Amino acid sequence: MLSRWSASVAALVWLGSPAVALGQPAADKATARVLAQEGQDALDASDYNAAADRFGRALALFHAPTLLVGLARAQRGLGKWIAAQESYNSVLHETLPPDAPQAYRDAVQEARRELDELAPKIPSVVVTVRGAPAASVTIDGAPLPSAALGINRPVDPGAHVIRAEAKGCAPAEVRLTVAPSAREVVTLTLKPCDAAGPAGTTGLRRAIGFATLGAGGTSLVLGAVAGGIAAARHDSLAARCPGGRCEGQHDAIAAYHFAADLSTGGLVAGGVLAVAGVALVALPGDTQASSHDWIAPVLGGIGGAGLVFGAVLGASAIQRHDELAAACPGDRCTGRQQAIADYRVTADLSTTAIVTGGALVGTGVLLAVMHRGSGTKSVSIGPVLGAGYAGVKGTF
Numbered sequence: 479m480l481s482r483w484s485a486s487v488a489a490l491v492w493l494g495s496p497a498v499a500l501g502q503p504a505a506d507k508a509t510a511r512v513l514a515q516e517g518q519d520a521l522d523a524s525d526y527n528a529a530a531d532r533f534g535r536a537l538a539l540f541h542a543p544t545l546l547v548g549l550a551r552a553q554r555g556l557g558k559w560i561a562a563q564e565s566y567n568s569v570l571h572e573t574l575p576p577d578a579p580q581a582y583r584d585a586v587q588e589a590r591r592e593l594d595e596l597a598p599k600i601p602s603v604v605v606t607v608r609g610a611p612a613a614s615v616t617i618d619g620a621p622l623p624s625a626a627l628g629i630n631r632p633v634d635p636g637a638h639v640i641r642a643e644a645k646g647c648a649p650a651e652v653r654l655t656v657a658p659s660a661r662e663v664v665t666l667t668l669k670p671c672d673a674a675g676p677a678g679t680t681g682l683r684r685a686i687g688f689a690t691l692g693a694g695g696t697s698l699v700l701g702a703v704a705g706g707i708a709a710a711r712h713d714s715l716a717a718r719c720p721g722g723r724c725e726g727q728h729d730a731i732a733a734y735h736f737a738a739d740l741s742t743g744g745l746v747a748g749g750v751l752a753v754a755g756v757a758l759v760a761l762p763g764d765t766q767a768s769s770h771d772w773i774a775p776v777l778g779g780i781g782g783a784g785l786v787f788g789a790v791l792g793a794s795a796i797q798r799h800d801e802l803a804a805a806c807p808g809d810r811c812t813g814r815q816q817a818i819a820d821y822r823v824t825a826d827l828s829t830t831a832i833v834t835g836g837a838l839v840g841t842g843v844l845l846a847v848m849h850r851g852s853g854t855k856s857v858s859i860g861p862v863l864g865a866g867y868a869g870v871k872g873t874f
Contacts, residue, residue, distance in 0.1 A: 511709035517548050526555035542586040543569045550589065559600050559634050566593035566668060601660040603640070609668035610644035630661065642666040663798040684759050686776060691755025693802065694748045701744025708737035713764045739794035747831075750783035777838045784835025791828035795821060832857035 517532030529552035537545045550565035559749035574582055606628050607613040615622040617633065617640050636656045641651045647668040656662055711734035716728075752775065798821040805817075 494773065506539040510536040510542075510545075513539070514548065515543060517545075517552070521548065521551055521555070524555065526552045531555060543572050543574075543582050546572075546761030547585045547592075549588050554592075557634055557636055559596060560632055563596060563632075564601060564623060566590075566596070573752075578848070599658045600632050601634075601635055601656045601658060601662070602632050603638070603654075603662045603664055604628065604630055604663050605640060605666070607642045607650075607666045607668065609650075609670070610647050610874065611638065613642045613644040613647075613666075613668060614640045615640070615666070635660075640664050640666065642668055644668050646670060648681070656820045657842060687757070687759035688777070689755075690751050693753030694753075694755050697744045697748030697751060699748075701741045701746075701748055703741075704737050704744055705741035705769050706735055708741050711737055731814040732801075735794065735798065736820040739791060739824065742791040746790060747783045747787035750779065750786065754779040754783075775845070778843065780836025781835040781840075784831045784838060788828045788833075788835055788836075791824050791831065795825040796829050798824060 481806075513532045513536035517529045517536065520526070520529035520532060530549060533549040533552055537549065546565050546569045550569070552561045553559075553565060555564035566589045569586055570593070572582075572774050574586070599673060603617075605615060606621060607615060607624075615627065616626075617631070618638055622640075624629065633656055635656055637653070637655045639651065639653050641649060643649045647670050650666040650668050652664050652666060654662060654664065711730065714731055737810060798817065802817060802821060
């Protein structure tokens with residue numbers, strides 16, 4: 479069948495009927511002839527992409543049923559059976575003039591025979607939506623009219639993604655692979671989101687983002703100020719302690735360490751909070767995501783920053799405790815009141831930051847686990863603590 483059609487394809491343009499070719503530029507006809515031959519050569523080589531391209535270009539220059547049949551065969555080879563069916567139907571709806579070439583009449587017969595073979599193999603899906611009367615449904619990103627819901631919808635064989643969305647509801651999506659001649663039934667159930675809806679949760683997210691950004695900025699300013707104080711105290715100690723030997727400067731040294739540690743913790747925690755705040759503020763609203771997807775990483779990020787801050791201060795408190803223990807035999811400390819006060823403040827801040835950060839991380843992880851159980855993409859985030867370092871890790 480293909481070889482017989484191939485023998486006529488090279489002649490189809492210049493054998494065109496007078497009614498069709500009237501006024502057709504000779505250069506267009508010549509180009510269409512070349513494209514038609516290239517398309518047939520590509521078909522013979524099973525290069526269906528090239529064949530579809532050549533026949534499509536030829537049709538743009540010269541309309542002929544033989545070219546439509548060639549295009550339909552290329553589309554069928556590509557697995558685009560719906561498009562092939564429509565191309566065959568276009569041939570069958572051609573009104574040929576009495577003096578039409580025999581090649582055109584043969585093309586109509588071949589289109590009818592090949593369509594009769596293809597049509598029973600075209601699969602279909604029946605899509606229904608529950609939970610929202612005015613849902614927007616797509617198949618592979620293409621809108622599915624509401625009039626096509628609940629009835630057989632022809633589709634190409636292979637993998638497909640069917641998605642439904644509605645205002646105030648979490649989207650529903652089904653991925654499936656449809657075999658030739660199969661009839662699949664897909665039911666998409668939309669579950670209501672919270673009353674605020676996507677727009678409301680976006681506003682809440684950004685409000686929390688601004689608050690987080692403010693907290694991060696404050697922490698960065700605190701860290702910078704403390705860093706400046708630490709630098710000044712270091713210079714003062716360097717001037718009073720020639721050769722690195724400091725006599726009677728224990729309180730000054732403790733005050734320097736306190737300012738330096740506070741600066742480090744403030745800058746680290748402020749950086750984490752600032753990044754999280756910018757992300758929450760700058761991230762556009764996503765109506766296709768669950769309205770709670772962002773809560774787990776936000777709580778985990780803030781909690782992780784608190785754990786990092788607490789770990790830095792905790793390490794500083796341990797160091798100060800050891801220094802006081804060495805300087806105060808028998809727990810008798812004379813002239814160390816400032817060092818003791820700094821140690822206690824550092825220890826209390828560390829405990830508060832670690833407890834608060836742990837609670838926030840635990841809440842974030844719990845929410846992530848709950849989302850995983852409900853079929854939503856899970857997010858987990860938590861601290862990483864080790865000898866000499868602290869950080870945050872997460873999976874998204």
